[in-house]
Amino acid sequence: MKKRGEAAVMCEACHKEPATVHVTRIVNDQKTELHLCAQCAKERGEIEMNVEPSFAFHNILAGFFEPETVVVSHPSRPAALRCSNCGLSLADYRRIGKLGCSQCYAQFERELEPLLKRIHRSVEHTGKRPKRLAGGRLDVRREIERLRRELQEAIAREAYEEAARLRDQIRSLEQGL
Amino acid sequence: MSLKDLINKTLSQWMKGTGPERDIVIGSRVRLARNLAGVPFPSIADDEHKAYVIKETKRALQATNGTLGRMEFIPLAEVPPLERQLLVEKHLISPAHTQNVKHKAVILRDDEAVSIMVNEEDHFRIQALFPGLALEEAWKLCSSVDDAFSEVLDFAYGERFGYLTACPTNVGTGMRASIMMHLPALTMTDQIRKMIGAVSRFGLAVRGIYGEGTEVLGNIYQLSNQITLGHSEEEIIQHLQKVTMQVLEQERAARQRVLAQDRLRLEDRIYRSYGILANARLLATHEAMQLLSDVRLGIDLGIVKGIEPRILQELMVMIRPAHLQKLMGQELDAPARDEKRAALIRERLRLAEKEGG
Numbered sequence: 001m002k003k004r005g006e007a008a009v010m011c012e013a014c015h016k017e018p019a020t021v022h023v024t025r026i027v028n029d030q031k032t033e034l035h036l037c038a039q040c041a042k043e044r045g046e047i048e049m050n051v052e053p054s055f056a057f058h059n060i061l062a063g064f065f066e067p068e069t070v071v072v073s074h075p076s077r078p079a080a081l082r083c084s085n086c087g088l089s090l091a092d093y094r095r096i097g098k099l100g101c102s103q104c105y106a107q108f109e110r111e112l113e114p115l116l117k118r119i120h121r122s123v124e125h126t127g128k129r130p131k132r133l134a135g136g137r138l139d140v141r142r143e144i145e146r147l148r149r150e151l152q153e154a155i156a157r158e159a160y161e162e163a164a165r166l167r168d169q170i171r172s173l174e175q176g177l
Numbered sequence: 178m179s180l181k182d183l184i185n186k187t188l189s190q191w192m193k194g195t196g197p198e199r200d201i202v203i204g205s206r207v208r209l210a211r212n213l214a215g216v217p218f219p220s221i222a223d224d225e226h227k228a229y230v231i232k233e234t235k236r237a238l239q240a241t242n243g244t245l246g247r248m249e250f251i252p253l254a255e256v257p258p259l260e261r262q263l264l265v266e267k268h269l270i271s272p273a274h275t276q277n278v279k280h281k282a283v284i285l286r287d288d289e290a291v292s293i294m295v296n297e298e299d300h301f302r303i304q305a306l307f308p309g310l311a312l313e314e315a316w317k318l319c320s321s322v323d324d325a326f327s328e329v330l331d332f333a334y335g336e337r338f339g340y341l342t343a344c345p346t347n348v349g350t351g352m353r354a355s356i357m358m359h360l361p362a363l364t365m366t367d368q369i370r371k372m373i374g375a376v377s378r379f380g381l382a383v384r385g386i387y388g389e390g391t392e393v394l395g396n397i398y399q400l401s402n403q404i405t406l407g408h409s410e411e412e413i414i415q416h417l418q419k420v421t422m423q424v425l426e427q428e429r430a431a432r433q434r435v436l437a438q439d440r441l442r443l444e445d446r447i448y449r450s451y452g453i454l455a456n457a458r459l460l461a462t463h464e465a466m467q468l469l470s471d472v473r474l475g476i477d478l479g480i481v482k483g484i485e486p487r488i489l490q491e492l493m494v495m496i497r498p499a500h501l502q503k504l505m506g507q508e509l510d511a512p513a514r515d516e517k518r519a520a521l522i523r524e525r526l527r528l529a530e531k532e533g534g
Contacts, residue, residue: 085215086217086221088221096220097344098218098220098298098343098344099218099341099343099344099345100217100218100220100221101215101216101217101218101221101333102212102213102214102215102216102333102335102341103215105335105338105341105348106335112338112345115345116338116345116348116406119345119346119403119404119406120348120349120404120405120406120407121404121407122349122404122406122407122408123337123338123406123407124337124406124407125335125336125337125338125339125340125348125349125350125406125407126407126408126409127339127349127350127352127408127409127410127413128320128323128340128350128409128410129334129339130327130332130334131324131327131328132327133334146409
């Protein structure tokens, strides 16, 4: 694994290399962090981490944490990384808490994702789309997702007639895809 | 101009005291954040970018060709500071939008039910304000303005994160829906803190009357959604509507409880407040709002008769510093404002007594 830029924090396992893999764990609003260098992260199962992060890190940290541990891990990127459109750096963003332009979302997606998850408990927009994009398969998929949520709710309320109607509606939409 | 004419001229649509659940809900607001794709957000944009946003706004407004009603484009640099403050007090622009006004603008529909801030935190903040509980209507109106503009403008949107906004707390729908409510009985019985705690678990926030970081005046609270990503606009609105209905139920039950438990004490409090408002020579905003809240509760419970309930929303705006100074046609320091505020309220109550009863 290649190092990307400089990190101020040293690896907490070997204390020799700069930490480039950061494990953030949030349980009951309590945040703890583990900082590792690429080598140590690899030795501790970093390769698996990309496939099944929570599983791999659960193994590493077994004995440290409760079983319901939430683990978010990502290799860090240099704070000097800039949006190619507006020039805002990651460091700027962290300082002011606001993005520079709409392109920042694509360029800093990796950094924004955990934050968005924390604020909104979701990273997928399911609402309105601009008219110019309206229609098409994506709208049908969104509609199916919405109906599925309604279906779950109907089942929870034990409104089985409504649930059956929703199920048929979902089926017919799925056939159209 | 008579006081009555002046009041009528001042009233935005949302202050008219109409709409569903009007005994508790003062107004409903929906606000959509929109930005131009690829153009730097106002916080880091240079003059050229901001001027471009203004130019695009004018072009879009022209293209809508009157389909959105009578809309006026107002560059804030051309509006004197006092008049800008009037717009804040009527909830048509944010306090932040009155500062560093170069390249800032607002578009107002003639009934002030629609306002669009240009170059605030986002390029556009489209807002619809309705009296009473009318979230659905406010959303539909906001959405239609959004549609009209998006025919001409290229709004920043990504399939994954939705509408892209300057602050990640608004991304997705870009929508903030809020309800302004008068909750005197829940406050009086100290149940309000429990209510605030409960709604925060449902992804909603409670704030003071001028939004984030502002104090609660006259027992008026704003309830709004916090989450903007992962749920559709309709879902967010239905959710807020459901929680609002529960708060209303609680408030009404608390009113009846207070009335049943100690009617005399409640009447005494309301009449004392009325007495002070009708006679005081000096009134600060905070005190005046508390007293007005008591009188409004008295009107709602049928204790005070002959005064229209909307006196609360009329005066909550008219006694604010900028409105007071505009009304008196002169700059006033705080002690002078307290004097004029008391005089205005006395006159307004006399007017009500003459007309009502």
